[in-house]
Amino acid sequence: MNWDEFAQWGSRISDWSADYHKTLRDRPVRAQTSPGEIAAQLPKTPPEDAEAMDTILADFEDIVMPGMTHWQHPRFFAYFPANAAPPSMLAEMLVTTIAAQCMLWQTSPAATEVETVMVDWLGQALGLPEGFTGVIQDSASSATLSAVLTMRERATGYCGNRDGLSGTGQLRIYCSDQVHSSIDRACWVAGIGQANLVKIGTRGARHAMDTAALKEAIAADRAAGHIPAGIIAITGGTGVGACDVLGAILAVAKEEDLYTHLDAAWAGAAMICPEIRQDFWADVDGFDSIVFNPHKWLGAQFDCSVQFLKDPNPQLNTLKIEPEYLKTTGAKVTNYSEWTIPLGRRFRALKIWFLIRSYGLEGLRSRIRNHIQWSRELCNALRELPGFEIVTEPILSLFSFRCPGSDDDQQRLVDALNEDGRIYLTQGAFSGRKIIRFQVGQFDTTREDVMLARHVIEEVWEKISRGS
Structure with missing residues (x-):
């Protein structure tokens, strides 16, 4: 061609x-x-x-x-x-055309410098204080793994990479039982092990980590000779939208001298709305590492995940490796490949630049506010269906429900809805029962699209109930 x-x-x-x-x-x-x-x-x-x-x-x-x-x-x-707003897609076309490998400043200075500014723009949009820096990762899984590796190295005096973990004792990471499976996988890959990921129960309307139980678990581990290494909190958990009380977790982390990471992969985008920050984001500035995905709710084309760092040095001390062929001479520059696990890097910042300039923060805020409002409206409409139960109330734009019947009936309804084709839902689990999740977040959805789901769910359930 x-x-x-x-x-x-x-x-x-x-x-x-x-x-x-x-x-x-x-x-x-x-x-x-x-x-x-x-x-x-x-x-x-x-x-x-x-x-x-x-x-x-x-x-x-x-x-x-x-x-x-x-x-x-x-x-x-x-x-x-995994949204893809049109300006973001156009930016990706340009990135694909240029086809640069942006691993170092010198391999594409514009990619590095635009990334630095875009991370700063997003930090401002989310209300983070000056001083936070960050890097664009491919996914929240990579950001979380980077944070867990940093927890590991910090807890071992930055000797784990050099000496291995066989002589260190059992390192322990703490989180709630509502975290995403990427936290489990990060502990596998980091060599910490599933058995050393301590999952704490939750409480309250937002299913927040029980900090009293967290303190007890840390004390018990220290008494047993284990080494607490870090705490992972969540804002907007995948299952039902669980949100931890950030200040309470930070107080424990400070007392115990533990590194902290906040997984806000989905819900972090909503923090561009100041009124939502007041309710969900208090004390966020105390976290060492924070991740959110512009490719979820904000409209940037997949893949695009931003990890903010209060101090990048612990992560750099964990991940930086500089063979002779990667050294940069001359003026001091930032090489973002030293901040992440992959050496190769795409020019992901360009789509953020196009996206924010095309819609403005207020245009993006309007979409998020609409999604939250429409989710609540649909939740209330499903609440009125005979025999239907709202299991978890809306947290931002996510809620869960059950139809009448057993766990098998929940799966039967999900399968029938997805085979019908008009809407797409997934099942989940909460408090030992199967639930049906519903989240509103597709970039171009309308209120009519969302409210149609009530009609489709009722119609498909009636067919199941009649055995037709």
């Missing part, structure tokens, strides 16, 4: 992309294919000769698209969103 042909096909694909988004409401949200159905349509061996782009794109339409779940669908109410 030459560059003239590239321009021709690029224009066609751009037109296809716009049509795709404009007609998403006409598609089922979740892929309606069976396991193995897509693979069965692909040749068993690669082609020896070149094929025409017309043929390739036709196969894309006929084979790939039926097997795609549409994360940008306005009635995607499952998981959390």
Whole structure:
């Protein structure tokens, strides 16, 4: 393909992309294919000769698209969103075209310097005080792993990377029982182990970590000869939106000299709204590490996760490695590959720049406020359905419910709703029971999209109840 042909096909694909988004409401949200159905349509061996782009794109339409779940669908109410606002997509097109590997300042100075400013912009938007710095990661999982590794190294006097962990004793990390599975995985990968991730029970309307139980667990571990290393708090847990009381956790961390990380991957975006910060974000400035995902609720195309650091040096002391071929001579610069686990880095900051300039913070705030309001309206509408139960009340734009019947009935309803195709939901678990999660966060959803869910849920449940 030459560059003239590239321009021709690029224009066609751009037109296809716009049509795709404009007609998403006409598609089922979740892929309606069976396991193995897509693979069965692909040749068993690669082609020896070149094929025409017309043929390739036709196969894309006929084979790939039926097997795609549409994360940008306005009635995607499952998981959390992975949004892609149009300006963000345009920025990604430019990044893909330039195709730079931005691991060091000198390999693309603009990428490094725009990232520095965008992290600062976002810190201001979230109400973080001056002094916080940060880095753009691929996902919250990577940011959390970076924080857990930092906890490990700090607790071992920064000897773990050099000497291993065999002689250190058992390092302990503390969190609530509402954390995301990425915290478990970070402890696996860091060599700390599942058994040393201490999960504390929760209490109250927001399912916050019980800090009295946290203090007891730390005391018991010290008495047993274990080494407490850090505490991970959450604002907006994945299951039911659990939010810890940040100041209370920080008080324990200060008393015990423990490193702290806050997982606000989903809910952090809502903190661009000052009135929400007052209620959910108090004392956030005390955390050593904070992560939130602009690619969830804020509209930046996946992948884009920002880790804020009160002091970057502990993480740099944990992750920085500088062979001769990566050294930078001349004036002092920032090399963000030293702040993260991967050496290779994409120019993720560009889509944040395009996004914020295109909508302004107030435009982004309006969307988040709408989603929260519409979620509450739908929750109240489902509350009125006979036999339906609201299990966890809305926390921001997430709530959970149950239909009449057993846990099997909950899964039966979820499966039937997703096969129906008009909306997409997922199941969860809370207090030993299966629940149905509902979150509002897709960038272009409307109140009509959200409230349609009440009609669809009632209609599908009635069919199940009649056995039809």
